Amino acid sequence: MMFNKTEDNWAVTSMELSYDTSEPLFDGATYGKSYFCPAQEVVTLYVANKPTVTARIKELRLQPFEVENGQFSPAHRCSKVIIDGLEETPFVQDETVPLAVGCTLALITLFILVGFSVHRAYNAAKVDYNSME
Secondary structure (H helix, E strand, O other): EEEOOOOOOOEEEOOEEEOOOOOOOOOOOOOOOEEEEEEEEEEEEEEOOOOEEEEEEOOOEEEOOEEOEEOOOEEEEEEEOOOOOOOOOEOOOOOHHHHHHHHHHHHHHHHHEEEEEEEHHHHHHHHHHOOOO
């Protein structure tokens, strides 16, 4: 790390850190889309193979390729969410409600078709077309 000192202030002018790439970071990012994660990503940086700095990145949006006119492509959202400020938890979309609604609509449609068929069978059987002139 290199520092620069002025009269009352100091600043870091250069820093060399490395990242252990044995575990993928920002996993699931799709080529051609930006990566967006509102939850906190924790990145550990190393100096001489010792964990030295832990960076906590929140509201992250990245896109290394195909950036056009300085604008991000549509986002691929990460699978982490934070609920009421609690620790990050994996976001798993529950399919129970869509499945229940779909089954209910299918049953209602089936009941209507069966009811209409029964009603039509009884009412159509009572019409005598031979007596019509």
